[in-house]
Amino acid sequence: MTQSVPDFAALLRSAEHSACHLEMRDSYMDDPVFADWRAGKPVDRPEAYQLPHEYQEWASLVRETVARGVVMRRARIVSEPVTDYIRWEHAITERHNVALGERVRWLPRRLASDLALPGNDLWLIDERRVLFHWFTGDGEWAGHEFNEDPATVKMVTTAFEAVWDRGIPHSEYVT
Template identity: 55%
Template sequence: MEPLMTFDEMLASAQHSAVHLEMRDAYVPDDPSFIAWQGGPPYDRTERERDWHRLIEGTRARGVTVRRARIVSEPVTEYIRFEHSVTDSMNIKAGEQVRWLPRRQASDLLLPGNDIWVFDEHLIRFGFFAGDGRYLGDEVARDPDVIKRCLTAFEAVWERAIDHAEYRLV
């Protein structure tokens, strides 16, 4: 593994595609946006969404396709309900393509052990999270064999997954 680049640098390195595979049922339990969605103190997501839109829109303007696939257990967790509720404003509006795959439909797929971002076919970022969803860090790699296996896994998920506009929470 090599030293960590910033996410913006990784995304800027992409010339054709950036794909993200999410496989957890909960992320970052102290996320103020999630807490507000649950009925906690108000949180204005405007700046957060604006920053993400700027980043993804700039990436898309360079001709890069950005796809996100989420594998989820059903019935879904509260965190997945939250993610689903903000996907239109956060991800779709920015220019991402998003699909959902019920975990039961992924049983025969070979998947990486951690969430991934793959940029073209030259860079992969593994995301590490604690059992409760707390973010623990990332590692970046350029091993072509690892990248190929992870891209194969992503494409298998993508092929089966349901477009965000059609996916209904269970």
């Protein structure tokens, strides 16, 4: 059942046990930190680079969520060789995700061929609620949909767990 889309921060704050993010694109919308990375700035080192306000808000939300005992997992399915965007994501993942308490795994797309996957990126909250994200072909934001339909949630949960089981932990994945 599709419902109105809740505020994302409120949705994440409502998580009691788990918040899982599945990312399946090789590039997304332009990002100022990505631009800085491409220009050679040390965006992965806190002592050398101040993240924008939006990133600081995200960091606070993740810390708050993890502190409540919610397990946050992020799985990324990526083409290889990776795009510059994925190379950048990998470069900032330790600081931007892992250091905050998220668990992150990477799955080369060639290892996902036999998995049944949803058609869009998503957040799965407590294996009960799904927030699908839509992007245009060039990675720009196009919208989202909230879904609590048990069959959809089950499909998403199964897909996420399959990706997670095959995924390579961030500390072991090399771009």
